[in-house]
Structure formats: C-alpha cells, structure tokens
Amino acid sequence: MKLDLRLIKPEGNEFNFSELAQDLELAAEGFEFPEPIEVILSAAKSGDEIIVQGRISSTIEMECARCLDIFEMELNPRVQFVIQLLDSNQPEFSDADDFVILPKTTGEFEISDRIRESIILELPLKPLCYEGCRGLCPMCGVNLNETECDCTPDKTDERWDSLKQLFDE
Numbered sequence: 001m002k003l004d005l006r007l008i009k010p011e012g013n014e015f016n017f018s019e020l021a022q023d024l025e026l027a028a029e030g031f032e033f034p035e036p037i038e039v040i041l042s043a044a045k046s047g048d049e050i051i052v053q054g055r056i057s058s059t060i061e062m063e064c065a066r067c068l069d070i071f072e073m074e075l076n077p078r079v080q081f082v083i084q085l086l087d088s089n090q091p092e093f094s095d096a097d098d099f100v101i102l103p104k105t106t107g108e109f110e111i112s113d114r115i116r117e118s119i120i121l122e123l124p125l126k127p128l129c130y131e132g133c134r135g136l137c138p139m140c141g142v143n144l145n146e147t148e149c150d151c152t153p154d155k156t157d158e159r160w161d162s163l164k165q166l167f168d169e
C-alpha cells in the first residue's frame with residue numbers, strides 16, 4: 001500500500017486502497033481476515049507538511065473465548081499521521097508513530113506497516129461473540145447460549161448471593 005505524495009494537493013485528496021491481509025503481511029494468531037482490508041485516507045498538503053488521516057475497514061474472524069463459537073466482527077481503526085518534507089536527501093529518520101520525516105523528492109510512501117499495526121493494536125484480547133455470552137457448562141460442556149443443562153450450579157453463586165445480601169443491608 002503506497003501513498004503517492006506527488007498527487008497530494010493543498011485542498012486535499014482522497015485515496016482508496018483495498019488489499020488482501022496476506023499481501024499486507026497481516027497475520028495474528030487466532031484471527032482470520034476473510035475480507036480485503038479497505039483503507040480510505042484523506043491527505044492535505046500545507047507548505048512542507050502533509051496531514052494524513054483516515055479509516056481502516058476490516059473484518060476479523062475468531063473464536064469466542066467463552067463458548068468457542070467462530071464469529072466475525074468489524075474492526076474500523078482510525079489512522080492519522082503527519083509527514084514533514086525536508087530538503088535533505090536523508091531517508092526517513094523519525095521513529096514516532098504519528099510523525100514522519102521524508103526528503104522532498106519522495107514519490108511514494110509505504111503505509112502498509114502503519115495499517116497493519118493499527119489493526120493489530122485493535123484486536124480484542126478476549127474475544128466474545130457477544131457481551132453476555134454464557135459460555136460452555138464447565139461440567140457437561142453444552143453451549144449454554146443454545147441450551148440449558150441439569151448440572152448442579154456452582155457453589156460460588158450462593159456465596160456471591162450472601163455477599164450481595166451483606167452489601168444490600
């Protein structure tokens with residue numbers, strides 16, 4: 001994914017990208033990316049500064065941490081950074097995420113790393129198919145979202161109840 005800096009005008013331009021996760025070298029254990037990654041960036045040039053911002057649209061597929069069902073979710077992280085153009089011929093030397101320094105002669109700027117990192121940062125640590133997912137019964141293993149079972153409820157429930165009473169009093 002390359003942003004063509006030569007096309008960017010003071011009034012701003014819009015750039016659309018669409019690339020397969022594998023072409024972006026986007027991979028994370030436990031996650032699949034079934035759809036192409038779409039990126040819409042708007043970039044505006046002001047003097048020697050280019051301001052870039054936009055939104056990434058991606059679909060992730062993963063296993064619910066509670067019920068082990070495979071489910072899909074949209075992930076739409078924002079991306080934004082500033083490019084400072086310099087007269088020197090030195091390559092990029094800023095290491096800040098949101099600030100890049102480039103020689104004025106730069107034609108295209110590779111943005112794949114940024115896009116990949118923005119998505120990785122947003123991946124859920126504990127994926128849940130939905131907030132109230134009831135998970136699997138620890139005793140018989142049925143999916144409690146789909147069916148009830150006759151297993152003895154865990155004793156901790158009662159302890160919580162007496163604690164709750166204590167606080168209510």
Ligand SMILES: [Zn+2]
Pocket residue numbers: 064065066067068069128129130133134135
């Ligand atoms: Zn679930």
Ligand SMILES: [Zn+2]
Pocket residue numbers: 137138139140141142149150151
């Ligand atoms: Zn059960």
